[in-house]
Structures are given as structure tokens and as C-alpha cells.
Amino acid sequence: MVRPPYWPTLILNWICSSEFLEEIEGDLIEYYERDLQHTNKWRAQYRYTVNALKFINSSNLDRGSGRVGMFQLISSSLKTGYRNAFRNRFYSLLNLSGLIIGLTSFFFVIAYLIDELSYDRYHPSADHIYRVIDGVKFDDDFTTGAIVPSGWADGFGSGIPEIEEVGRIHQATRFNPTIKHSNRVFSETGFIFIDSTLLNIFHYQYPYKKSGNPLAYPNAIIITEKMSEKYFGSSDPLDQVLIVNGSQNYVVTGVIQMPDNNSFKFNFAALLIPPKEDRMWNHTFVRLNPETNVPELESKLETFTKVTYGERPYAVRQSMAPKLQPLTSIHHFSNLKFEYTPNSSITYIYMFIAIGLIIIVITSINFINLTTARASTRIKEMGIRKVVGAVKGQITIQLLAENVLLVILASIISLVILFLLNPAFNQWTGKEIQIFMLLTPIRWTILILGVVILGLMSGLYPAMSLSTYSIGRQKNVLQEPGRNTIRNVLVMGQFALSTLMIIGALVIDRQLNLFQNTELGFEKMTNVILRVADKEVSKKHESFRNELLLNSAVRNVSFTQTFPGEREKMAVLVYKAAVGDETTIIPTFLTDLHFAKTLGIKLTAGRYFDASRPDDKNNCLINRKAAELMGWSDEAVGKEMHAIDLNLKGKVIGITENFNFSSLHNDIEPLVIFPVLQFPQAFNVAIVNIEPGQITSVIPFIEETWKKFSVESPFDYALLDDNLKSLYLRDLSLGKVFRAFVILSVIISCIGLFGLTLYTLERRTKEISVRKVLGASVSRITLLISGDFLKLVLVANIVAIPLAYWLAANWLNEFSYRIDLGADIFILALLLSLFIALATIFFITLKKALANPAAQLRSE
Amino acid sequence: MQTLGNLEEMVLLVVASIETSAYGVTVTDEYNRISQKNISLSAVHTVLRRLEKKGFIKSVMGGASSERGGRRKRLYQISKTGYEIIELVQMNRQKLWARIPKFEF
Numbered sequence A: 001m002v003r004p005p006y007w008p009t010l011i012l013n014w015i016c017s018s019e020f021l022e023e024i025e026g027d028l029i030e031y032y033e034r035d036l037q038h039t040n041k042w043r044a045q046y047r048y049t050v051n052a053l054k055f056i057n058s059s060n061l062d063r064g065s066g067r068v069g070m071f072q073l074i075s076s077s078l079k080t081g082y083r084n085a086f087r088n089r090f091y092s093l094l095n096l097s098g099l100i101i102g103l104t105s106f107f108f109v110i111a112y113l114i115d116e117l118s119y120d121r122y123h124p125s126a127d128h129i130y131r132v133i134d135g136v137k138f139d140d141d142f143t144t145g146a147i148v149p150s151g152w153a154d155g156f157g158s159g160i161p162e163i164e165e166v167g168r169i170h171q172a173t174r175f176n177p178t179i180k181h182s183n184r185v186f187s188e189t190g191f192i193f194i195d196s197t198l199l200n201i202f203h204y205q206y207p208y209k210k211s212g213n214p215l216a217y218p219n220a221i222i223i224t225e226k227m228s229e230k231y232f233g234s235s236d237p238l239d240q241v242l243i244v245n246g247s248q249n250y251v252v253t254g255v256i257q258m259p260d261n262n263s264f265k266f267n268f269a270a271l272l273i274p275p276k277e278d279r280m281w282n283h284t285f286v287r288l289n290p291e292t293n294v295p296e297l298e299s300k301l302e303t304f305t306k307v308t309y310g311e312r313p314y315a316v317r318q319s320m321a322p323k324l325q326p327l328t329s330i331h332h333f334s335n336l337k338f339e340y341t342p343n344s345s346i347t348y349i350y351m352f353i354a355i356g357l358i359i360i361v362i363t364s365i366n367f368i369n370l371t372t373a374r375a376s377t378r379i380k381e382m383g384i385r386k387v388v389g390a391v392k393g394q395i396t397i398q399l400l401a402e403n404v405l406l407v408i409l410a411s412i413i414s415l416v417i418l419f420l421l422n423p424a425f426n427q428w429t430g431k432e433i434q435i436f437m438l439l440t441p442i443r444w445t446i447l448i449l450g451v452v453i454l455g456l457m458s459g460l461y462p463a464m465s466l467s468t469y470s471i472g473r474q475k476n477v478l479q480e481p482g483r484n485t486i487r488n489v490l491v492m493g494q495f496a497l498s499t500l501m502i503i504g505a506l507v508i509d510r511q512l513n514l515f516q517n518t519e520l521g522f523e524k525m526t527n528v529i530l531r532v533a534d535k536e537v538s539k540k541h542e543s544f545r546n547e548l549l550l551n552s553a554v555r556n557v558s559f560t561q562t563f564p565g566e567r568e569k570m571a572v573l574v575y576k577a578a579v580g581d582e583t584t585i586i587p588t589f590l591t592d593l594h595f596a597k598t599l600g601i602k603l604t605a606g607r608y609f610d611a612s613r614p615d616d617k618n619n620c621l622i623n624r625k626a627a628e629l630m631g632w633s634d635e636a637v638g639k640e641m642h643a644i645d646l647n648l649k650g651k652v653i654g655i656t657e658n659f660n661f662s663s664l665h666n667d668i669e670p671l672v673i674f675p676v677l678q679f680p681q682a683f684n685v686a687i688v689n690i691e692p693g694q695i696t697s698v699i700p701f702i703e704e705t706w707k708k709f710s711v712e713s714p715f716d717y718a719l720l721d722d723n724l725k726s727l728y729l730r731d732l733s734l735g736k737v738f739r740a741f742v743i744l745s746v747i748i749s750c751i752g753l754f755g756l757t758l759y760t761l762e763r764r765t766k767e768i769s770v771r772k773v774l775g776a777s778v779s780r781i782t783l784l785i786s787g788d789f790l791k792l793v794l795v796a797n798i799v800a801i802p803l804a805y806w807l808a809a810n811w812l813n814e815f816s817y818r819i820d821l822g823a824d825i826f827i828l829a830l831l832l833s834l835f836i837a838l839a840t841i842f843f844i845t846l847k848k849a850l851a852n853p854a855a856q857l858r859s860e
Numbered sequence B: 001m002q003t004l005g006n007l008e009e010m011v012l013l014v015v016a017s018i019e020t021s022a023y024g025v026t027v028t029d030e031y032n033r034i035s036q037k038n039i040s041l042s043a044v045h046t047v048l049r050r051l052e053k054k055g056f057i058k059s060v061m062g063g064a065s066s067e068r069g070g071r072r073k074r075l076y077q078i079s080k081t082g083y084e085i086i087e088l089v090q091m092n093r094q095k096l097w098a099r100i101p102k103f104e105f
Helices: A006-015 A018-038 A041-054 A070-087 A089-117 A151-159 A225-232 A294-309 A313-317 A327-333 A346-387 A392-429 A441-467 A474-479 A485-517 A535-539 A541-549 A595-599 A614-618 A624-630 A695-709 A720-763 A765-773 A778-812 A823-850 A853-858 B006-017 B024-035 B041-054 B080-099
Strands: A129-137 A142-145 A163-171 A178-181 A184-187 A191-194 A205-209 A220-224 A241-244 A248-257 A268-271 A281-288 A323-326 A527-531 A554-560 A571-576 A583-591 A603-606 A620-623 A640-643 A648-656 A672-675 A685-690 A717-719 B057-061 B074-078
Touching: A006 A018, A006 A041, A018 A041, A018 B024, A018 B041, A041 B041, A070 A089, A070 A346, A070 A392, A089 A327, A089 A346, A089 A392, A089 A720, A129 A327, A151 A163, A151 A281, A151 A294, A178 A225, A220 A225, A225 A248, A294 A323, A323 A327, A327 A346, A346 A392, A346 A441, A346 A485, A346 A720, A392 A441, A392 A720, A485 A720, A485 A778, A485 A823, A527 A695, A527 A720, A535 A541, A535 A695, A541 A554, A541 A685, A541 A695, A554 A583, A554 A595, A571 A672, A583 A624, A595 A672, A595 A685, A614 A648, A614 A672, A620 A624, A624 A648, A640 A672, A648 A672, A685 A695, A695 A717, A717 A720, A720 A765, A720 A778, A720 A823, A765 A778, A765 A823, A765 A853, A778 A823, B006 B024, B006 B041, B006 B074, B006 B080, B024 B041, B041 B057, B074 B080
Parallel strands: A191 A268, A220 A248, A583 A672, A620 A648
Antiparallel strands: A129 A142, A129 A281, A129 A323, A163 A191, A163 A281, A178 A184, A178 A241, A205 A248, A220 A268, A241 A248, A527 A685, A527 A717, A554 A685, A571 A583, A571 A640, A603 A648, A620 A672, A640 A648, B057 B074
16 A cells, blocks of 8 residues: 655645544545545645645634644734734835835846946857957057957957957948938938858847858848838838949848847948958957867967968057957946947946845835834734734744735836836937846846845844733833834935035036036037038038038038037058157047137147138148157147058148147047048038027028939037037936935935835824923924934935045046045035934924924823 | 526535435536536535535535545535525526517527
């Protein structure tokens, strides 16, 4: 006779009422014995288990008189917990809303972090993809650059077994083509050239794709979904033709879904055809064999490049010691020369982790404080429970269970809010996060575990502190005047964190303001940027300019390849050094003769270009930095600059001030302004300087003029100032997000403080009334009560301010242009936190102080 | 007057029809045989308990035997109110049934 499985019986034993246990077991065994005769042992045991487990339902649960079962304890505590919460509706609501706000904010921070940390990780073999980087020489030192000569990829692809695949991206920074499709022309950005093998390294989703590798077709181009919609609407984009720059025809062979968390975004990617010489530099990616030892491979590559490419002309400017940079580290850690796009910084991740932790700590403190404060009203209940025989452990578990349930309830509500606010959150941070999608089974598990752990941690102290009161001492506890060291320390900690956040928000705000208001050294408010997609207009730039100047409100017009704020599109040319055969690299504006005047760039020496002097076409302006770099300082005027790549030669006729032509994140670099009237097709942009206050009235005139010159290309303009603002979008959005979380965490702290004050006032009603009867004034009583809390806030500030100073100073170090950390920020934060605390508690305190003592005392 | 659900009514009928040994297993088997369904033991137990609470059936623990691992059975028997209610239900049904015209489908 095979015995039925043991453990289901055990469970039944544990949960079933002893009244029914015997018959249930008997019936189960009878069934089981019958099953044994009909089927095999396993099936019988399985059916026994299933049948036994089905008996776990409320009608069989142990709630009889005999022994005190688990179910009884839990149901009783739940009932009293619920009644207690309902009786103190206001406090429960306060506590719950603090929890909900805290948890919702926390979940948002987590979602933001998950998204940020997922950058470039969606490629199936993301961990084995590396970018090849190498040192580049500018003046004396090697700076690590993100790009390497195009020839290297060929060598790496064939000779080295560890490298499974090599693919290059060529980002033509000066390439802003016009793209035409069925009579519509647009000026486009994000047009890159890639190897077809890159598509074996980077994996994209293709809503449309021709079979095989889409770049294996002649004149193939792959475009993003967004571009497909822009050019082809809802019709099938495959095999459609895009005419680039009026001459080159490309056939669409693939449409990709560009993931948002991608460091190498593009709109168009055509096949890269590298020139024979090594003039082209690329982002070069390799996918390695998973077993590769990276440092070993790096030293192997060093030997390889030195032997294979050591004699090439660029070798003098290269350190020829390629390093491999993991793809997944690029978004957060990489800040090299010639990055594809400016990357984020790990500091932001740390900042968000800090915000998340601070919020969850503040929330927990709130919960602990409000729960312990209210718990003392339940001492009677605990006393009774103890009298009827509850032991300490049972009471702890009861209180703990209540707290955990409250936290779970709050999390469920928070999750609902989270899903509802998801679109708003995306709009606000500029991200494309789908919170539902983020919640994988593993994350669900972590979430649930985390919530339970949070409930246990913040519930443990209130539960312990309440259950340890002895019955005899409880009377004293009831009369304790609300002083509680641990509670005070917690309130202090909470406000210290809030002050920290307030200071953080103030510092970020000021730094962002600095970005907006720093004198850049050129006119940004009166200049309008016109995108010149139509090269016919570029060629007729002089007549276009003259036509615009007919309007008296137009002060000046300049055609140029690019303008301040678009550093990544600037030409970076190789110049011959002042002495010897050395070369040096200097960013260069390729313009007409009116650039400096139109932008209002000031000169420290020499003169502006003069259109009436024919030789000025071959002269140039440099900034002071460039003059220093060339070793000329003041006597630079008259010296010759020679740009080797474009073979531009010209005399320096003026030295401009060091004005900031990239972004305030970076220092001012050396600069050359070279007129290139011989290549008018290089002019992508017209800058129009307009009398202040007349911009809106002049725009229609400019548009009219534009239409006279260009039929097919749309009129596309923007204020220079708006363009510059986009440089700081990341900072602005960060500032916005940060500010919101600061406000939320301050609100949570205030909810806590409010609850505590209310509780203290209730406890001290009698004391206040007696004081009043004995002649204390309203102001004295208000001061007495609020003073206690304000003292805490003050101490909290003293703790927080040095820490905040240190953190802020560290953060500001990242910027070349930064605000001074004056005392005023800290004083402001101190006053602000005191004011917020006072505002929170003042009115309820005052109300209590004003109340009629007779009415208060009579109730006793 | 206590209410009587559909399943409750069926189980009550089964208990009434088994004269001497109505307990969990036999009631479940009989119910499943008559109604061609496959209801679980625990569901029947729940219903039996509810019926007893409503006073339609009475129970008594049977004697111990060597079968069933030595566990006793809880034997059920229909009570007077139980008999009255199924009788009432039956009468009501008969009245209604008599009034239904002969349908030809």
C-alpha cells in the first residue's frame, strides 16, 4: 500500500479546523485508495494533492474555539487595523497620501533610470561590441578621439581572429544634404554613411526591408520610420527613389525603427564607400568573439596598426595604440573628441539614484513617524490583547502585517497613477518610456519584493516600539508629552534631505540661467537663421543679400556654412603651424565676407573684411586663442594661415575676441573664419541681422524674397537664440525633472510634519489650555509648539548645508562656465525650508492656541 | 425561510436519495453520476457544511474502521426542514410544469 503524499496532509492539518479535519482526510484517503486501483501511483498521488489543496478555502479554515490558529490572528488584527484606520481617517489618509506620492515619484525615478541604463543594450550581442578609439594629437598632447582612419577597418576585419565583424559609421559633419522626392525638397540632417557589415553588428527592427542585407543593393539607403512617413506617407517606401543634393539617386531598401535609447541615431544611412587615401575618419565598431581577452587584443591591435599603418601620412597625428571602448559604456562614460553626439554623463545617473534614494528615505521616515505617533493611541488595544494572552511576537507581527498591507495598498495605487501619468511623464522628460513594457517578470518580482521589504523595514520600528511597552508602563506612555528622540532625529533627517534637494534645485536653476544669460560675444537676439536647402540660392547669395538689404529693418546678411551653436557641423581643418612642418587642427567657419559683422563679433586687433577690397576674399580672421595657439599673440595681423585640406591660404587681417561658438559646456576653442566665396555651395545657412523689435514684421518680407529665389525649397527659419537654447535642452529637461522631484519630496516632508504637529497638539491640548488659563499669550503658545519643530529644521539645515556645498561644487566642476557658490544660495535654502516648515505648522498651531481653554478642558 | 441554491438543491436531493451512508465521497460520486459533471470533493464538502448550517441536513460521525486510514466518516441525513423544502420546490416545479404548453421543436 502506497502512502499518500505527506505535505498536503500537513498543510491541511495546519489550516483546517480540527472539527472537519478527520472527515476530510478520510474522504481524501478513500478517493486516493480508489484511484490507486484504477491508475498508477503517480497519478493517484497527484490527484490526492490537487484534491487536498482544493480544501484550502474559507469554509474549512480553522476559526473554531480550540487552538488559536494563524487565520484567527490575522483576521482579528486586520479587522482592528481597518477599524483603527477608519476611525482616524484623516491621519490614515495623510499617511497613505505621503506614501503614494513618495512611491509614485520613486517609481518614476526608477523608470527613468532603467531607460537611461538601457542605452545601446538592445543589440543581441551588445556586450561584445566595442568601438575602436585612438589618441589624436592636436598641439602637444594626445587626446583620445572617437574616430580612427577608415583604412584600419579593412585590416581589422581580415587578419584578426578575435574580431568577428567590423563596421564603420562615417558621420559627414559638413554634410547637410537636400533630399528631394516627387517635387518636395527638404534640408536634412542625420545623413550618415555606414558599412553594410554594421547592420550585422547593430540590430534594428525593420518594418520594411528587402531580403538579405538592405545595403547590399546598389545605391541603397536605409531610412527611419519617421523619415519614411515624411517622404512617402503611408505608401510602401521600398524601392522609392530619394534624390540627394539634386544629383545622387538613392533607392530605399529598408526602413528601420530607430530606438530611442540609441547613442548612434540617424535619419538616413547610405553605403559607405571609403576613398583610397586615409583622409576619411570613422567611428569603427567591432564585434568580438565572446571569449576574447580585451586587453590582450588591444596590445595585439597596437602591434598590428604600428606595423601595418605606421608609415601612413596620418600616423604622426595618431598614437597608433587603438583601445576598445565597450559600446554599452559610451552613453554614460564617453566624452572623447569627435563624439557622434554629446553623450550623457554618469553624474546624471548618480544624481537620479540619489534623488530616488532620498525620496524613498523621506517617504519611509514619514511613514515611521506618522505610524509611531498614531500607534500610541492603540496602546489600550495592545494592552487588552496582552491581557487575553497575546505574546509580544504576535503583537509585533500584527502591527507589522498592518504596515506591510498599507504599503502594498499604497504601491498598488501608485502603480495605477504611474500608468495614468505615463504619457505626461514622457512628454515632460522627452523620453519614450512604456512603463508596461519595462515591467518584465523579473522586475515584477523585484518590485513586489521591494515593496514588501520597504513595508517590513518601515513597519518594523513602529511595531517593535509599540509591542514592547509593558502593560504596567502604558499609563505613563499615554501621558508622555510627545517627546521622542528617535522621532525627532527622523524629522531632522527628513528635513536635512529636503534642504539638500532645495539647494540642489537652486544651484541647477542658477546654472541653467547662466547658460541663458551669459554674454556669448555675439548677437543672439537679433539674428535669424535661414536654412538654405536650395543650392541655387547659395550660388546667388550676393543678389539675395542685396535684395534683403533693401528693407531698412535688415541690418546685415551673411551666408555661411554653419553658425555659432552648431559646433558639430563646423569644418575642422588642418593648418600648417607657424614654424616647421607641424600641423595643427582648428575649427573653422567657412563664410562670406559679412559673417563677423552680422553676428556682431568684436575685434581686439585689425579690421573686418571689406567687400570692396578684392584681396580680402583670401584673407581670414582668427580668434585670440588661435593666435596664441600659433604662437603669435598680438602681432598676428598680417601672418599667413594655410588650411591644408581645402588648400585655403590667407593673411590674418583681424583678431576677434574669444567668443563662445560651441556651448557653455566647453571652453572656447581656437577659431578661424575663412571666406570661401569660391565654393558658394558650401553655404548652408544665411544669417539675417534685423533691427531689434522688428523681427516679426520683417519675417514675411524675408519669406517673400526667399520665394522669389527658390521655388521648391521651403522657407525654414529660426531665431539664433532658440537654436542656442537647444544646446541646453538636456540640462533644461534635467533641471525641470529635478525641480519637480524636489517639490514632491518637500511636499512629502510637509505631510509628515503636518501630521506630527497635529498629533502633538492633540496630545498637549490639556497643557496648552492650562497654560492659557494661567495667563500665557497666544503668541507664546504658538512659539512654544512651533519652536520645537523649527529647532529641528534649523539643525537639519546645519547638517545639510556643508554636504550640499560639497555636492554642488562637484557637479559644477563639469562646466567650463559655472556660477559662484555664494552664501546667498544657502541662506535662501535655509529661509525657504524654515518658511515651508513654519507655513505647514503655523495655522494649525495658531488655531489651537486661539481655542477657548474652557471648552477644551471641560471635556475631561 | 432559508434560500436554496441550485447546487445546494442537487446535493440535498442526493443526500436524501442515499439512505444510509451519505458522506463526502458517496455524495460526490452520486452527484457526478447523475449530473454527468465532475465536481470536486472539496466543493461538495463546502455545500454539505452550508446545508447543515441552514438546517436542511443533520450529521453524525460514523464508527471507525480500518479503511480510510482509520478516519471516521461524517454521515449526513436529511432533516425535517430539508425534506419540506425539497418537497416545496418539487411541488412548485410540478405546478409550473403542468402549465407549460406542449412545445414542438
